[in-house]
Amino acid sequence: MTTVHLIEYEDANDEVRAVYDDIRATRNTDFINNFWKALAINPQQLRRTWESAKAVMAPGALDPMTKELIYIAVSVANACEYCIHSHTAAARAKGMTDAQYGELLAVIGMAHHTNGLVATLQVEVDEIFKVRS
Amino acid sequence: MTTVHLIEYEDANDEVRAVYDDIRATRNTDFINNFWKALAINPQQLRRTWESAKAVMAPGALDPMTKELIYIAVSVANACEYCIHSHTAAARAKGMTDAQYGELLAVIGMAHHTNGLVATLQVEVDEIFKVRS
Amino acid sequence: MTTVHLIEYEDANDEVRAVYDDIRATRNTDFINNFWKALAINPQQLRRTWESAKAVMAPGALDPMTKELIYIAVSVANACEYCIHSHTAAARAKGMTDAQYGELLAVIGMAHHTNGLVATLQVEVDEIFKVRS
Amino acid sequence: MTTVHLIEYEDANDEVRAVYDDIRATRNTDFINNFWKALAINPQQLRRTWESAKAVMAPGALDPMTKELIYIAVSVANACEYCIHSHTAAARAKGMTDAQYGELLAVIGMAHHTNGLVATLQVEVDEIFKVRS
Amino acid sequence: MTTVHLIEYEDANDEVRAVYDDIRATRNTDFINNFWKALAINPQQLRRTWESAKAVMAPGALDPMTKELIYIAVSVANACEYCIHSHTAAARAKGMTDAQYGELLAVIGMAHHTNGLVATLQVEVDEIFKVRS
Amino acid sequence: MTTVHLIEYEDANDEVRAVYDDIRATRNTDFINNFWKALAINPQQLRRTWESAKAVMAPGALDPMTKELIYIAVSVANACEYCIHSHTAAARAKGMTDAQYGELLAVIGMAHHTNGLVATLQVEVDEIFKVRS
Numbered sequence: 001m002t003t004v005h006l007i008e009y010e011d012a013n014d015e016v017r018a019v020y021d022d023i024r025a026t027r028n029t030d031f032i033n034n035f036w037k038a039l040a041i042n043p044q045q046l047r048r049t050w051e052s053a054k055a056v057m058a059p060g061a062l063d064p065m066t067k068e069l070i071y072i073a074v075s076v077a078n079a080c081e082y083c084i085h086s087h088t089a090a091a092r093a094k095g096m097t098d099a100q101y102g103e104l105l106a107v108i109g110m111a112h113h114t115n116g117l118v119a120t121l122q123v124e125v126d127e128i129f130k131v132r133s
Numbered sequence: 134m135t136t137v138h139l140i141e142y143e144d145a146n147d148e149v150r151a152v153y154d155d156i157r158a159t160r161n162t163d164f165i166n167n168f169w170k171a172l173a174i175n176p177q178q179l180r181r182t183w184e185s186a187k188a189v190m191a192p193g194a195l196d197p198m199t200k201e202l203i204y205i206a207v208s209v210a211n212a213c214e215y216c217i218h219s220h221t222a223a224a225r226a227k228g229m230t231d232a233q234y235g236e237l238l239a240v241i242g243m244a245h246h247t248n249g250l251v252a253t254l255q256v257e258v259d260e261i262f263k264v265r266s
Numbered sequence: 267m268t269t270v271h272l273i274e275y276e277d278a279n280d281e282v283r284a285v286y287d288d289i290r291a292t293r294n295t296d297f298i299n300n301f302w303k304a305l306a307i308n309p310q311q312l313r314r315t316w317e318s319a320k321a322v323m324a325p326g327a328l329d330p331m332t333k334e335l336i337y338i339a340v341s342v343a344n345a346c347e348y349c350i351h352s353h354t355a356a357a358r359a360k361g362m363t364d365a366q367y368g369e370l371l372a373v374i375g376m377a378h379h380t381n382g383l384v385a386t387l388q389v390e391v392d393e394i395f396k397v398r399s
Numbered sequence: 400m401t402t403v404h405l406i407e408y409e410d411a412n413d414e415v416r417a418v419y420d421d422i423r424a425t426r427n428t429d430f431i432n433n434f435w436k437a438l439a440i441n442p443q444q445l446r447r448t449w450e451s452a453k454a455v456m457a458p459g460a461l462d463p464m465t466k467e468l469i470y471i472a473v474s475v476a477n478a479c480e481y482c483i484h485s486h487t488a489a490a491r492a493k494g495m496t497d498a499q500y501g502e503l504l505a506v507i508g509m510a511h512h513t514n515g516l517v518a519t520l521q522v523e524v525d526e527i528f529k530v531r532s
Numbered sequence: 533m534t535t536v537h538l539i540e541y542e543d544a545n546d547e548v549r550a551v552y553d554d555i556r557a558t559r560n561t562d563f564i565n566n567f568w569k570a571l572a573i574n575p576q577q578l579r580r581t582w583e584s585a586k587a588v589m590a591p592g593a594l595d596p597m598t599k600e601l602i603y604i605a606v607s608v609a610n611a612c613e614y615c616i617h618s619h620t621a622a623a624r625a626k627g628m629t630d631a632q633y634g635e636l637l638a639v640i641g642m643a644h645h646t647n648g649l650v651a652t653l654q655v656e657v658d659e660i661f662k663v664r665s
Numbered sequence: 666m667t668t669v670h671l672i673e674y675e676d677a678n679d680e681v682r683a684v685y686d687d688i689r690a691t692r693n694t695d696f697i698n699n700f701w702k703a704l705a706i707n708p709q710q711l712r713r714t715w716e717s718a719k720a721v722m723a724p725g726a727l728d729p730m731t732k733e734l735i736y737i738a739v740s741v742a743n744a745c746e747y748c749i750h751s752h753t754a755a756a757r758a759k760g761m762t763d764a765q766y767g768e769l770l771a772v773i774g775m776a777h778h779t780n781g782l783v784a785t786l787q788v789e790v791d792e793i794f795k796v797r798s
Contacts, residue, residue, distance in 0.1 A: 033262070061230060079784055121137060238383060253338070
C-alpha cells in the first residue's frame, strides 16, 4: 500500500496540475500513473523528477528503448517491483521484441552472477581496464 | 586483494587451460584478465561461467554494445568495482562513444533516483503495466 | 507469507513472554507487531534484538524522530517493505509532519541518484573529505 | 580510478563553468570536489544534478545536518565509499557531534539488522502500519 | 505478476520439454515450479541455468542443506521474495531443523548488522586477513 | 580510510577495555582487529555488537564454519570488502578447505544469478513453497 494518498488531477494544486498536463501532452495520453500521483505530495520534487525524466529518457545518442533496458537492469538490482513492471511495459511500448527481452534477461542474470563471483573473490582491477574516455 | 592466488596459464591444469585457450581464441588476444585467473580455483565453475558468458554476450537480438551497457547498469547497482571497470572498457572497445556514455550515466542516475522514491512511497503497480509478452 | 508461524502471547514460553511484556510496558500498548511474533522462533535472538532496539532508538544525542528517518532511509535502500511501513508509521507517531516526509523523500531520492552516478564514474575520494572525528 | 578524465575549470565549457561558479558561490569556497568534475562529461546532467542537490539539501522542514545523516544512511546501504566520505565530512561541517555520529552508527547498524531479519522471515505488514499521510 | 506467460509442458517446444523432463527426473517429481516456466521464454537460458543449478547444488565438499542456507542468505540480501520462499522450502526438505533455521536467522541478522557498521565507518582491512588459499 | 580514529587498548576507557579483554580471552589471542577499534567510538554499541556476535557465532545447531559461510554470502551481496576478507579468513581458520571454498563461490554465483532472473521476471511464489516451520 502506498504510504501516502494519491493526488488526482481534480485535487491537485496548480504546480502539480502543470506537471500532470505536461506528462499528458508529452506522452499523448490522459493516463497518469501512480508514481506521479504519489510523488505529488512534494510538488517541487514532482516537477524536478518529471523534468529530469523527460530530458534523460528522450532520444539522443542512445535510443529510447535501449534506455528502458538500462532502466530495467538497475531496477532489478534494486528489487524495485513497480519500476520493473512500469519500465518493462515502457520497453515493450517502444518496440522491445520477445527475443530482445529474452536476451535482456540473460544478460541481467549473467551480470548478477559475475558480480557475485567477483565480490566473493575480491578480484583486483586489471591495469588494462583503467582507461578513461 | 584477491582472496585466492591467481592461476597463470603455465600453472593451470588441462581443464583450466582449455578454457584459457578458448578465451584467447574467442577474443583474439593472449590476454587473460584477473577474473578468470581467480575463478580458475574451481575449474568447473570457470568453464560454466565462461561458456555462459560467451553465449550470452554474443551478438543476437541485442547488439554486443547494448549488452555491455546493461552489464554496467547491473554492476553499478551491485557496487562491483571490478565489473564496472571491465565492462566500461568492453563497451568502449565495442564502440561506445563519449556521448553514449554520458547518456548511460544519466539513465543510471535517473533509475536509481526513482527506485529510491518508489520504495519510499511503496507505490502500487498500475493495472495497465501488468502486461505480459 | 511469513516463513514461520507467528507466536502469540498465549503460546509463548517464559523467555518470549518476558520480552513481549517489556515491549508492551515500554510502548505503553498491548499491541505486539508481527516482527516480534515471527522473531520469537529464536527467543535469544528476540531478546537481543529487542534490547538493542530499545537502547538504540531511545532519545539521546539524536531525537527519536530523526532516528526513524534514518531507519526509513536504510530500509528503502534495502527494499524492506515491512520496515518501510512500520518505521514510516513510527516516524509519524513521533511527530513527523507531511512537509518533513516530503523532504525525507527528496533527500532519499537525491542520495540514490548520486550513489548511482558516483558508482558509474568510480569517483575517487577527495583528500579533503578524509577527516576523522 | 575514475572512468573519465576530471574536467578542471580552465578546461570547462561555458555551461560547465556556470555550474562550477554557482557551486563556489553557494558554498562560499573555491573548492570543487571530484564528483562534479567527473559529472561534467555530461554538462546537462551536471546542471540538473547540481540544481536538484542545491534545492533538496537546503534548509527546510528538515535541517541540513539531518539531511546529511539521511544521505549517509542511504550511501552506506548502497556501499558508496565516495558518498559516505563526502557526506560524513559534510555532516561534521554542519555541526554533527561525535555523540550524534555514534548514534547514527548504531541506528544504521540496527536498521540493517532488522532489515535482514524481516527479509529472512518475510514478515507481513501489520494492518495498523498501513496509515497514509 | 510475472512479466511473461508461464510456459506449461504441453505448450513447450522440444528444447524446453527436455529441460522439464530432466528437472522431473532429477527431483523425482512431476512438479515444475514457476521459475522454470517463466525462464522458458528463453530456452537456451533455461537450459544453461538448469544445468548450472543441477551441478552447483549437488552434494560435494559442502552438503546440499548447507548450500541452501547460503542460497537463502544471498537471496535475503538481494530482497528476492520468490528465492527466499523456494530455498527455505528446499532447505527444510533437505533436513533443516527449526533450531538450525533459528540460527541461520541470527547469523543473517548479525552479518547485515556488521556490514552496515563497517560501511558507515569505512573500516580498512587488517593485514592479517589478507591470506590466500 | 576509516572515518574515525581507531581506539587502541592503551587509549580506551574502562567499558571499551572490558570488551577488548573479553575478545582476547574468547579468541585466545592478543590481536584486536580494526572493526572493534573503530566501533569503540560508541562503547555501548561496541559492547552490544560483541556480545551478540559472541553468542550468535558460537557452536550450536549449526557449526561455526557453516556460520562463516553464511556470513560471507551476506557480505558479498552487501559488497562489504572488510567483511568478506575477515570472514573468509575466519572460515579458513575454522577449517574451510579449498574445495569447500570453491563450492561456496559457485553457490553464491548461482544464487545471485537466479535472484536477478527472478526479479526481472517477477515470478510469483508457488503455493507449495508457502510452508511454515
